[in-house]
Amino acid sequence: MKLIASLTSPFARKVRIVLAEKNIPFDLVIDIPWNADTEVPKFNPLGKIPVLVRDGGGTLFDSRVIVEYLEEFKPWPMLIPADAEDRIAVKKWEALADGISDAAAIIFLERKRPESQQSKDWIARQQKKIDNGLAAMNTSVAGNFCVGEGFTLADIAVGSCLGYLDCRFPELDWRKGFAVLAALSERLALRPAFQATLPVT
């Protein structure tokens, strides 16, 4: 299978970590959807990465669909719990972490526009989602992992989100206010799959 991705996307990183944790071989195709020569729209009408191209040729997007597929494709190690309550909890964590990444990506893009065209209100609205989202995640980690006693997709989504903030917004210094997340991030950083997928600008 092939994964079309960039090396900065937190959504693509989530999928790359799942592939690495499950030890699924794949070809990484780097494609920056903002570039004029991007081929992403041929594979995803929304023009967004990540896109998974299956061996038979079918394509899958977005990242949440891809990780569900990978869980079916290779169930072990299990990253989405079988228990219904835990499964929903993991998906809720994923939605929260992805939502923070979405808000961060919007700010990053807005700041790339000419200063006179940037909306301070729009940036502030997105920043609030990041601040509130980080606070919610910080108070929700109960033990060593986001859900239950084991490593799951929730940890992967959170780690990818925090890594994206480090990459694009180092000045945010989120560790200062969110010690529980900082400790989680340190634990996750020990995993080879996280080390192998650090964002590259």
Ligand SMILES: N[C@@H](CCC(=O)N[C@@H](CS)C(=O)NCC(=O)O)C(=O)O
């Ligand atoms: N919900 C999507 C979000 C994907 C996404 O926003 N990807 C960004 C890169 S981080 C992208 O491809 N943006 C290009 C565009 O919006 O045209 C997912 O989880 O895969």
